[in-house]
Amino acid sequence: MASTADQARPAATRRAAGRGRAAAETAALVVVVVLLALAVRAFGYQTFWIPSTSMVPTLQEGDRILVQKAFFNWRDLHQGDIVVFARPRRDHCGGPADSDLVKRIIALPGQTIYSAGNTVYVNGRPLAEPYLPRIDPLGPPIPDASRLHPLRVPAGDFYVLGDNRQISCDSRFWGPITGSSIVGRVVLLLWRDGHPDPHAF
Numbered sequence: 001m002a003s004t005a006d007q008a009r010p011a012a013t014r015r016a017a018g019r020g021r022a023a024a025e026t027a028a029l030v031v032v033v034v035l036l037a038l039a040v041r042a043f044g045y046q047t048f049w050i051p052s053t054s055m056v057p058t059l060q061e062g063d064r065i066l067v068q069k070a071f072f073n074w075r076d077l078h079q080g081d082i083v084v085f086a087r088p089r090r091d092h093c094g095g096p097a098d099s100d101l102v103k104r105i106i107a108l109p110g111q112t113i114y115s116a117g118n119t120v121y122v123n124g125r126p127l128a129e130p131y132l133p134r135i136d137p138l139g140p141p142i143p144d145a146s147r148l149h150p151l152r153v154p155a156g157d158f159y160v161l162g163d164n165r166q167i168s169c170d171s172r173f174w175g176p177i178t179g180s181s182i183v184g185r186v187v188l189l190l191w192r193d194g195h196p197d198p199h200a201f
Contacts, residue, residue, distance in 0.1 A: 045184075046066075047190060050063040054164050058104075058163045064189075074180070082104050088175075092173075104160060105158050107176075108153065113142060113145060157179065159176045
């Protein structure tokens with residue numbers, strides 16, 4: 001006849017095996033979650049930090065934004081979209097050479113653009129820009145472009161400007177950017193002034 005100790009031993013063994021299985025399942029789940037997070041970051045969405053005031057008032061210095069990278073094609077971008085892109089080679093405005101920039105698309109491939117006074121004209125029509133600051137919204141004019149001789153954006157390129165045009169270093173300084181240099185489209189403001197402040201774009 002088995003003793004009480006002999007009967008308790010298999011039960012303890014089963015409990016230990018159960019705990020071991022649970023620990024292994026938890027570890028496997030953690031690994032899967034980490035891999036999914038890395039995949040989402042690499043191919044889906046990525047957060048970016050705004051390092052300057054070039055997009056004020058839309059984006060403030062220190063804001064955190066969410067950028068769509070998955071199912072993204074630069075051919076589907078629209079005028080007014082805010083995008084993250086690789087720093088152009090011709091950019092000599094300062095900052096880390098390998099850092100990405102954030103600007104707003106003003107003119108699409110094949111469109112013409114020029115400025116007069118505080119107004120930007122795209123394809124000969126004034127561009128409504130309610131997101132700009134009211135005081136001196138344009139800043140420096142678009143160079144080498146006029147009503148009679150507007151700049152035509154090359155195929156596959158985009159003309160981008162910062163919303164804070166008094167200080168923004170943008171296509172006025174280094175020309176249009178290539179569509180292939182665009183990392184993704186800004187879809188959400190996540191964080192501002194030290195707390196969550198969700199706002200969709």
